[in-house]
Amino acid sequence: MSDIRINISNKTYVLAHDTEQFHHAIADLDFTVHPQQFVCLVGPSGCGKTTLLNMIAGLDPHFEGQINIGQATQSPTIGYVFQNPRLLPWLTVRQNIEIVFDDKPPTSLIDNLLDNMQLFDAQHQYPERLSLGMQRRVSISRAFAINPDILLMDEPFVSLDAPTARQVRRLLYSLWQKRPHTVLFVTHDLREAIALADRLIFLSPSPMRIVSDIEVPIAREQRTDEGCVEAFREQLLQNHPKISELL
Template sequence: MNDMQPAGVAPLKVDIAEKTFRSAEGVMIDVLRGLSFEVRQGEFACLLGPSGCGKTTTLRILLGLDRQFSGSYQLPEDGSNRVAAVFQEPVLLPWRTVEQNVRLALAPRLRDKDLDWLFDVLGLSAMRSLYPSELSLGLARRAALARAFATEPSVLFLDEPFASLDERTADRLRRLLATVWEARPTTVLMVTHNLREALLLADRIIVLTPRPAQVHGIFDVRLSRDLRDAPAVDDLLLDFHQRFPDTV
């Protein structure tokens, strides 16, 4: 049964009893079973787990892209009722400029909204009139982040948005993401298998088991983001591995 409860003032609530796939050979594969967690309003949470455990499947369910599951979920609401997502691929329209791509995500009455601050903080001010083919992958992902934040969503889903980038570029984008989010907080659920990334960005890390995924435990990151330099993240790594010794 698929039951999406009405949105309310409650946090993001997930209670997926079962999600299965049928393989090409006709074998039923359990992906999620008994997956239950909450993300508080205005919280930045990360779903951390091994590759193939069902993290992206969970996001697809919450985005309404996969309705073949048993269980329920409830999305938060802060008055806007908007949901935004950033995927591994930027998914920009190639015949539109950066600015046009961002503004297309806005409601018609907001198409003339002032986006100067957002473009500036993401380092896109000089790129607004460029087309996606003229951008590096890192810049294209900045444009995808700008498009998501421009809508001022109630909840933002991120599916490994910095995957396949070199570490220097990825780290720069993580810090830009943190800057934009802290200026305009919204409820965030981000999928990652990069523990350092989760420790740098998250308020809480929801640790998943191998498939079929369920919650293995919760790791609260209580250190202020502006104090999460490399030595501090190393200390957090030690704390995490003491709590979850079998997690890579």
């Protein structure tokens, strides 16, 4: 897998089809993500983070600029975890994961995902019987099932209480360590970003631009130490005071 090269000079869209009001979402956004790098995009609500993920996924091709993924002859596999789990209510947990396969689903792979995400005992339940945290674990499992080259995650833990978010975050990270992918993870939670990422890209309000691009120097085995994460967060805000305005 080669680099993801993002160079967007302009992204504008109409606010309402019956008006001539336009919203300038992104301007002069230029950065590269390296293979198997875990990058968190941090910025205020409404700044265009979801729009950017949709453009990378190919769901929104209407912009000025280029997004190059891998070689021109390759078609990278992209997994997408949306803010809403988007589970099909008439399918069980296992069936919601199996649905991404055109052919017979690989039993052992799905068993391993269910086990790693602590869903094995719930695999025959329907979404309405699951907590929101469990639903989010199912959506993450579904995205990992296709073994994507790139995993896009749009605030996947939003609206979860703090203990549940920590649990799901740790399960995600454990799964990612076993099967590393290139990850672009959207959040406005700085502690969450520090706990997960190799690199933090801070984004301005729209039109979205990069404010800071910062490597996270904390060793992976220390990421579960909340004191260590908090110390780096405080240092980051002290050294880069403008960041606090983006959270």
